[in-house]
Amino acid sequence: MRAGYVKIGVMDKNFEKRYIEARNHVIEKDFARLNDMQRKAVMATEGPLLILAGAGSGKTTVLINRIANLMRFGRASDTDELPDGASEEDISVMASGGERARALAAFEPVEPWRILAITFTNKAADELKNRLSAMLGEAASDIWASTFHSCCVRILRRDAVKIGFPENFTIYDTSDSQSLVKSILRDLNIDDKTFAPRAVLSEISRAKDAQTDSAAYLARAKAMNDLWHTKVGEIYCEYMRRMFAAGAMDFDDLIAFTVKLLQQDADVREYWQRRFRYIMIDEYQDTNNLQYLLSSLLAGGWGNICVVGDDDQSIYKFRGATIENILSFEDEYKNCRTIRLEQNYRSTGHILDAANAVISNNVDRKGKTLWTNKDAGELLTVCCADNQDEEAQYVAGQILASYGKGAAWKDHAVLYRMNAQSNSMERAFKRNGVPYRIVGGTRFFDRAEVKDMLAYLCLIASPSDNLRLVRVINNPPRGIGDKTVETAAEIARESSKPLFEVLSHADGYPELQRSATRLRMFAAMIDELRAFAADNTPDALFDQLLEKTGYVMALESKNTVEDTARAENIKELRSSIVGYMQESGDNTLEGFLADVALYTDLDNYDTSADGVTLMTMHAAKGLEFPVVFVVGAEEGIFPGMKAIGEPDEMEEERRLCYVALTRAKQKLYITCARQRMLFGHTTSNKMSRFVDEIPEEYVDMKSASRGFGERTGGFTGQTGGFYGQTGGRNTYNSAARREPERRQRAIQPPTPAAKPSLPDFSLGDAVEHTAFGHGIITGMRPMGNDSLVEIEFEGVGAKKLMLRAAAQHMTKA
DNA sequence: CGCACCACAATTTTT
DNA sequence: TTGTGGTGCG
Numbered sequence: 001m002r003a004g005y006v007k008i009g010v011m012d013k014n015f016e017k018r019y020i021e022a023r024n025h026v027i028e029k030d031f032a033r034l035n036d037m038q039r040k041a042v043m044a045t046e047g048p049l050l051i052l053a054g055a056g057s058g059k060t061t062v063l064i065n066r067i068a069n070l071m072r073f074g075r076a077s078d079t080d081e082l083p084d085g086a087s088e089e090d091i092s093v094m095a096s097g098g099e100r101a102r103a104l105a106a107f108e109p110v111e112p113w114r115i116l117a118i119t120f121t122n123k124a125a126d127e128l129k130n131r132l133s134a135m136l137g138e139a140a141s142d143i144w145a146s147t148f149h150s151c152c153v154r155i156l157r158r159d160a161v162k163i164g165f166p167e168n169f170t171i172y173d174t175s176d177s178q179s180l181v182k183s184i185l186r187d188l189n190i191d192d193k194t195f196a197p198r199a200v201l202s203e204i205s206r207a208k209d210a211q212t213d214s215a216a217y218l219a220r221a222k223a224m225n226d227l228w229h230t231k232v233g234e235i236y237c238e239y240m241r242r243m244f245a246a247g248a249m250d251f252d253d254l255i256a257f258t259v260k261l262l263q264q265d266a267d268v269r270e271y272w273q274r275r276f277r278y279i280m281i282d283e284y285q286d287t288n289n290l291q292y293l294l295s296s297l298l299a300g301g302w303g304n305i306c307v308v309g310d311d312d313q314s315i316y317k318f319r320g321a322t323i324e325n326i327l328s329f330e331d332e333y334k335n336c337r338t339i340r341l342e343q344n345y346r347s348t349g350h351i352l353d354a355a356n357a358v359i360s361n362n363v364d365r366k367g368k369t370l371w372t373n374k375d376a377g378e379l380l381t382v383c384c385a386d387n388q389d390e391e392a393q394y395v396a397g398q399i400l401a402s403y404g405k406g407a408a409w410k411d412h413a414v415l416y417r418m419n420a421q422s423n424s425m426e427r428a429f430k431r432n433g434v435p436y437r438i439v440g441g442t443r444f445f446d447r448a449e450v451k452d453m454l455a456y457l458c459l460i461a462s463p464s465d466n467l468r469l470v471r472v473i474n475n476p477p478r479g480i481g482d483k484t485v486e487t488a489a490e491i492a493r494e495s496s497k498p499l500f501e502v503l504s505h506a507d508g509y510p511e512l513q514r515s516a517t518r519l520r521m522f523a524a525m526i527d528e529l530r531a532f533a534a535d536n537t538p539d540a541l542f543d544q545l546l547e548k549t550g551y552v553m554a555l556e557s558k559n560t561v562e563d564t565a566r567a568e569n570i571k572e573l574r575s576s577i578v579g580y581m582q583e584s585g586d587n588t589l590e591g592f593l594a595d596v597a598l599y600t601d602l603d604n605y606d607t608s609a610d611g612v613t614l615m616t617m618h619a620a621k622g623l624e625f626p627v628v629f630v631v632g633a634e635e636g637i638f639p640g641m642k643a644i645g646e647p648d649e650m651e652e653e654r655r656l657c658y659v660a661l662t663r664a665k666q667k668l669y670i671t672c673a674r675q676r677m678l679f680g681h682t683t684s685n686k687m688s689r690f691v692d693e694i695p696e697e698y699v700d701m702k703s704a705s706r707g708f709g710e711r712t713g714g715f716t717g718q719t720g721g722f723y724g725q726t727g728g729r730n731t732y733n734s735a736a737r738r739e740p741e742r743r744q745r746a747i748q749p750p751t752p753a754a755k756p757s758l759p760d761f762s763l764g765d766a767v768e769h770t771a772f773g774h775g776i777i778t779g780m781r782p783m784g785n786d787s788l789v790e791i792e793f794e795g796v797g798a799k800k801l802m803l804r805a806a807a808q809h810m811t812k813a
Numbered sequence: 814c815g816c817a818c819c820a821c822a823a824t825t826t827t828t
Numbered sequence: 829t830t831g832t833g834g835t836g837c838g
Contacts, residue, residue, distance in 0.1 A: 010827080120825060120827065120828080121828080122827090122828085147827085147828065148827095148828075149827085149828045150828085171828090173828075174826095174827090174828085209837080247819060250828095251827080251828045252828090254828080255828095286827090315825080316825085316826075316827085318825065318826080319822085319825085319826060319827075417824070417825075418823085418824050418825075419824085419825085420823070420824085420829085420830085423829080423830085440826085474814090477814075479814075481814060482814095583833045597828085598828060599828090616824090616825060616826085617825080618824095618825050618826065619825090619826080637824095640824055641824085642824070652825095656825080666820080678823095678829080679822085679829060679830080680830085681829090785823095
């Protein structure tokens, strides 16, 4: 009981209660569209809050509405306090509703810049920002909605000096770190087989996550007499030394140094703790130790920390996420409230039941059961194909049929465990004329040419960046060989001058005599560009850079398809520079470079283009599609080989399965292949245990096999299917079970060779296609033992299809 | 110094 | 099977 309202309380014991009720009523009205649990989460503003949000339960909606609540009503929805001068009249005004009621209900509305919302990906942060400004307008732009990393960069930009870094520190991405480790290995004469850069880096990363600095790491390894770890410790030390010398931080450092800064500097800590009154963290199940420390440090002032997550969707253990953070949140924050969001708005009943059934096999979880108001919907379809090509053909066939019934291509997604599995899918889609888009693979900022140009820009911005210097010094070729660079680097190290300095005065070193002119010219060019950068905007600098370095010229002179694509990418990079300047209003090169290292998401897929989405199950997290195909459901693929026999790993795979299944809104297919060729070897695997974990009553079993249901384009005529008939869908293993039919099927090579004759279509034929409708064959060219046909479809236009595949979905009209 | 050829390995991925 | 990285030759 606070002094402020005691006098009123004495006068009327009920007043306080009635006031709060009226106030809550007003606030609730603003969030009437939420369900009870969601609203509860929105209105619980004070203190630690754990929101366990199941897949598709409207998590982001809750986050956004919670922020809206804070900004409109402050902590009114979650406090017993009454404003000074609260009166009986206020209650009646609030009861009457309207704008005045809302104004009265507000209790210290929160300024937007006091709210921090942290996500993992730029995409999620952008989505949050967009939805916030849609709901709250202009004021939303002052909310800190950012990723862990960009949040840290903003904090570090202010005080990096306090931990010994220049405020314009550069950020190394993973491949920068890799090259740095590689060059360290070379310089220290360490074998890169026993000390694979990747493994070393992940060890360093783990050390950083545990807040073990390089000296401590090395000391401990030495004390334990562990050779491998000692060597890694040495590499770690050198790595940090060079990072520091270059004024660079890697992704882990951004967080580790921010944590360090906050831990050791009370002024800085208090500044931020005072500033952020409300902190929200999305995808909390994906946080690692450092991120946990960061969040609790930032929340240390007001203690208003709200974490949102789903322990069942924790699928990033391999990159350091510790599920313990969410599992132990309630122990960590004793006065914590926990709210479960279990109503799912995404999927139909059977899909949810299946997902629930699968995930219930995990032991280590908070426990949650999704439910829905929707109908049971269609049964899941599980389909076994003979091999991966047939599997892909089946998927393509189902999609064609679905498209034929009016669905858009982009309503469909194909999810696989490994990127390598996309190949067969891609081929099948090409054969059948299904437009598709692959998400993932090599990202824009990982392309060599883009990295090259960025390296130039980094070098211009900071002369001490040896790593980037080495990358571009002979790119395009300038007659400066590795040997020369090596020698120059040696000199630089011994005289402890920046490498760039040595190049500028190359004539002064006899060892560099031979290429001195070339080195000097390179240095002069960079100097010139640097001078240009001083009084020009980054986009102008970029143009200048392209011209001076001759990079694009070198590409154009080659004139192959790849090089044209590279030139395109460089243009794309230019537009991202312009984009940065427009969006941030900042036109410094340093600003752009800092941003770009964190913004790898440039090829964020445009949802406008209509096409089937192909991606890994990991990449699908957070997305949804009306129709989802989970392919490669085989032991050894999914769950992967590495997980079998490892209970923890298996649980993670199962969570991945849960994520995959819950992506589907209306229809879910699970497919597998009896035999699969992967990495050049053919294997035959059992059906995934995850399929077994789905109760049979939710599943329609099918077997995709040549000779069945060809014309219907998807074996839809075969209800029950092979395993349905035998009732033994839980075990198909050609070694263990010996029905002749099965063996025959497994052995029979389902190659086109088995069908030597081409389907009977010829030039000029009118055809009726499941998906594309009526058309005329306007072209036909033999290709291998197949034929490439060109068909002019009415309303759809010309399509190039492979005859064998197309014939499965086509009749002569 | 550039190019061609061979060996080798290959979950999952964001920042 | 595919992509990458290292080596050896012209």
